[in-house]
Amino acid sequence: MPLPRQNLTLIAAAISLASTRSAPNERASADLAAGDSARLVLLGTGTPIPDPERSGPAQAIVIGKEAYVVDVGAGVVRRAMAAAQRDSLPALRAANLRRVFITHLHSDHTLGLPDIMLTPAVAHRKGPLMVYGPPGTRAMVAKILEAYREDIDLRIHGLERGDANAYRVITHEVSPGMVYRDSNVTVTAFRVPHGSWRHAFGYRFDAKGRSIVISGDTGPSEAIVEACHGCDVLVHEVYSKQGFDRLDSASRRYHSTFHTSAIELGDLAARAQPKLLVLSHILFFGENAEEILAEVRSRFHGNVVVGADLGVY
Numbered sequence: 001m002p003l004p005r006q007n008l009t010l011i012a013a014a015i016s017l018a019s020t021r022s023a024p025n026e027r028a029s030a031d032l033a034a035g036d037s038a039r040l041v042l043l044g045t046g047t048p049i050p051d052p053e054r055s056g057p058a059q060a061i062v063i064g065k066e067a068y069v070v071d072v073g074a075g076v077v078r079r080a081m082a083a084a085q086r087d088s089l090p091a092l093r094a095a096n097l098r099r100v101f102i103t104h105l106h107s108d109h110t111l112g113l114p115d116i117m118l119t120p121a122v123a124h125r126k127g128p129l130m131v132y133g134p135p136g137t138r139a140m141v142a143k144i145l146e147a148y149r150e151d152i153d154l155r156i157h158g159l160e161r162g163d164a165n166a167y168r169v170i171t172h173e174v175s176p177g178m179v180y181r182d183s184n185v186t187v188t189a190f191r192v193p194h195g196s197w198r199h200a201f202g203y204r205f206d207a208k209g210r211s212i213v214i215s216g217d218t219g220p221s222e223a224i225v226e227a228c229h230g231c232d233v234l235v236h237e238v239y240s241k242q243g244f245d246r247l248d249s250a251s252r253r254y255h256s257t258f259h260t261s262a263i264e265l266g267d268l269a270a271r272a273q274p275k276l277l278v279l280s281h282i283l284f285f286g287e288n289a290e291e292i293l294a295e296v297r298s299r300f301h302g303n304v305v306v307g308a309d310l311g312v313y
């Protein structure tokens with residue numbers, strides 16, 4: 001498949017951010033050319049803080065015509081449409097969004113859940129949305145459907161004559177282990193420690209010879225090392241240690257309990273040995289991308305990039 005110009009620009013930007021040993025980026029570019037290999041598309045690399053450059057946490061694994069969305073932060077469907085148009089990825093067109101995996105139910109990871117339930121249905125999704133998530137997901141989905149009952153009723157039974165099937169949501173609450181399999185991919189969930197949050201998962205995707213691990217929100221954890229273990233791509237949340245050191249003690253207590261510093265992530269990546277580490281859900285705390293990269297690289301000497309919305313790997 002020929003590479004659209006914007007895509008080449010994104011890859012070039014990724015390579016410029018990567019270390020001089022940029023083999024995984026070359027690999028990503030080869031995969032893009034292969035067409036049906038698994039690609040990671042970053043749809044939102046932000047946090048709860050509303051940054052117009054970084055949508056709420058979301059990413060997609062795209063394999064040929066199928067997309068597997070992981071987390072649904074604010075703006076997820078519009079970012080998916082942007083990726084579909086920019087990178088010629090029809091799998092990410094709104095009408096084709098059919099599967100969602102949720103790491104945990106924090107608002108920044110789920111504000112786009114009503115969006116991905118309802119917007120693709122209006123855009124003529126064929127069939128229901130499948131949602132995989134932690135305990136509590138079923139109740140959240142049911143309450144969203146209830147909140148929009150009048151809208152859904154009118155769209156199906158009014159002049160729009162919407163397809164009732166497109167508005168259906170099939171929910172699976174997951175526990176650790178294999179949670180999904182089809183001819184493209186096997187998806188495995190694993191528990192991660194996210195402070196006092198009860199049920200938080202990461203997901204590993206094994207697809208056509210590529211392994212992609214998504215950390216979700218987590219403190220530094222051996223679970224990530226075990227799940228990755230030489231994986232092709234590890235997407236991991238992170239905060240700047242230098243910025244963190246300037247926070248007040250209550251904020252430091254919160255972030256050090258719930259999240260992972262760039263120094264801790266560097267140590268962890270040195271053991272997990274991903275072929276490419278992608279930073280996402282980035283709390284800069286006033287530092288810039290180069291400074292946060294330097295913190296990770298002080299401990300991890302492999303390939304690492306600061307993820308940006310619509311980055312493709």
Ligand SMILES: [Zn+2]
Nearest residue numbers: 106108109217
């Ligand atoms: Zn979060």
Ligand SMILES: [Zn+2]
Nearest residue numbers: 104106194217
């Ligand atoms: Zn969280």
